[in-house]
Amino acid sequence: MKQKTTAIIIFSLVTILAIIPFFHTDEPPARAVEPSGELSTEISKLLTDEPVLNGALAGVSIRSAEDGKLLYEHIGDTRLQPASVLKMFTAAAAYSVLGEEYRFxxxxxxxxxxxxxxxxxxxxxxxxxxxxxxxxxxxxxxxxxxxxxxxxxxxxxxxxxxxxxxVRYSEDLTWNDEHQYYGAQVSALTASPNQDYDAGTVIVNIFPGKKGKAANISLEPETDYVKILNETVTVGAKGKHEVKIEGEHGSNNIIVGGTIPVNAHKAREWVAVWxxxxxxxxxxxxxxxxxxxxxxxxxxxxxxxxxxxxxxxxxxMPLAELMIPFMKLSNNGHAEVLVKEMGKVVHGDGSWEKGLEVMNAELSKIGIDSSRLVLRDGSGISHANLIPANEITKLLYLAQREKWFPAFQHSLPVAGAKDRMVGGTLRNRLKDEAIMNKIKAKTGSLTGVSTLAGYVKTSSGETLIFTILLNNLLDDREGRKVEDELVKILARQP
Structure with a gap:
């Protein structure tokens, strides 16, 4: 999915001994923040010194996976845009409502x-x-x-x-995303072109033609349901590779334009159907x-x-198996289907309104304070979604005691793992040998937003839970570098 989040500011650690349980006696301490010396200093320095965070917001929350103790926070109770990190909330609710063996x-x-x-x-x-x-x-x-x-x-x-x-689109989907694979229409009857399972899309393959002629274009799957309007030109070997694909609103005309060099590799793009x-x-x-x-x-x-x-x-396939492409590849369509399915199963109404109602209620049962959340969809594509970093680490702590936790954790991208269905959206990040495979986390990105949340094993073998929400970024790609540096600080902890 497309999402992004920002972050900044320094945080003075405060020790507050009040522990306020919500639904379970073993809920993590809500405000038991203790200074952790070097950890606090390193993270605070990173958040202060990084130029990319100038004018941005950084929500950071770190807990012990063993007892849920809040070890560090930086504006951790401030609601920020979670982007695709929100999918962890959707997954948790779906596991709880539907079960690991649920099949469509x-x-x-x-x-x-x-x-x-x-x-x-x-x-x-x-x-x-x-x-x-x-x-x-x-x-x-x-x-x-x-x-x-x-x-x-x-x-x-x-x-x-x-x-x-x-209703085909979630409430806040922007109009220019409707032909993008991550903004495909949600329907109870749909189809996917391959085992990435991007439902409601076709794959457009573009090959160079003869110089001066149009490119050769094919579809996966082969179908006459969509019509390709080929406005491309094949140019010389040193020419520009600038292929542009657009879907025509209200139709299944796909306009392919631009130039492709005669010696170029195949260009490939997923496009949503109408x-x-x-x-x-x-x-x-x-x-x-x-x-x-x-x-x-x-x-x-x-x-x-x-x-x-x-x-x-x-x-x-059973839900636990579907969670792999959903979470590893951050599939927006799966998230929205799960929201509607929860509404259908509980209330007999397969709508976003009823599905989100169920999702909020189920998260409350798990131990999340749903009154602190603003949920507008299941995927995180809405810029109106808002979740505090501390509530995300709380979910990751509480999830550990649920029977579906092994499947939930297995669905998270693994940093540095090359296999797409293992490393997912983290396969090209945090590839240092010292920390590879020690980080299981969900990524998120939107324009101006970059997020990361999950579990990291420290050098001593302890597991820490972390959430990093970076909002109001000018360069969300640079935000990912900040996230990676912060996670490295955690991984080095003795």
Whole structure:
């Protein structure tokens, strides 16, 4: 996802002995901050001396993983933008509400009888939130229908996404993000192009053509649901590589322009589609045709009532497995689907409003003071989301006693680990041999915002919990360097 956060100012450590439990007697001390000598000095110096933090805000919170004791804070109770660090709150609530083994279902139903290989009526593809449907899954469903003897559908192929409401974008998504993969429309029926599971997107591949000619463009998956408007030019080997991809609002026209050198490597970009339920329907129809099943009618949207006959169903991977691409790659779409699914399961209403209501309530049960949070979505893409750093370290401490904690911790990016599904968004950071694999944390970035929160093992083997929220940055990329330096200070602690 795209997010970012800032930070600054010095903090004078204060010892306050009042410990105020919220819901559990073993909750971490809320204000038991003790000076930790060299640790305090090093962090305070870093926050003071870094030019990138001039005019910015730095929310820093550090706790002991053993007892939750707050070891250091810098404006730790000030609400700041968390960016994708918020996904840890979404994951925790989803584990608590849905469970590690929870699976999403997709059903295929009919409103007519099968006679002589012909389904006399419409065929329904009913989505129930699965963001991991791939073309291969549609192939498998088509194969099962063929095995039932279906060779022809006399009616329409109906795409049913009524499991959730019809609000496609979270409240604060900016208009210029709508064609970006991280801003894709949220639907109960959708499809992903590959195993990154960026639901509601296609991959646009751009190869150089002959000099002076347009580039060669292909799509993953191959689909006629979107139309490529190729305005590119292949230039000489020393020419500029400036390819620009834009989605046309309200349509599935993708405009590809700019120049690509004749000797350039392939350019690749994920682009959000308009109306993902019909996109999923088009991929399913193609799979049906590839398996010898002809659909006479059109692909339309509609609703499968309870009177329809269920032919087959498909189950997604369990939630604990889905958490890997969700958290490692910071997948916004997964976060918003989980919010809506929590609303659907608890209140029968797959909306952001009800999902966030459930999320706040569940976080309170875990021990978080939800009255201190402003949650506007599940992904952290909204600049209106606000969470204090101390509340984030509190979540990471309290999560340790939950039965789902091993799966939760396993889903966090591991610093310096090369494998994308291990290192995730931290695979190219903190690669020093001395600290590689000792940091498991969630990254976050938005314009002007950079954040990092998680667990770090010190040189003595102790585990510390940390949160760094940097807001109001002029250069959020420089903010990441500050985060990395601070985490190195923690890793060096004896």
């Amino acid at each position: 279902t997709t059903e295929v139903l009919a409103d007519g009888k099968i006679d002589g290989g012909t389904l006399a009526g419409d065929l329904y593809l009913k989505g129930m939130g699965d963001p991991t449907l791939l073309p291969a899954d549609f192939d498998e469903m088509a194969k099962k229908l063929k095995n039932k003897g279906i060779k022809k559908v006399s009616g329409d192929l109906v795409a049913d996404d009524s499991w959730y409401d019809d 109306e993902p339920s019909l996109y999923a329907g088009s991929l399913f129809k193609k799979s049906l045709e590839n398996h010898g099943i002809k659909v006479v009618g059109k692909i339309i949207t509609g609703r499968a009532t309870e009177t329809k006959t269920k032919l087959i169903s498909h189950k997604s």
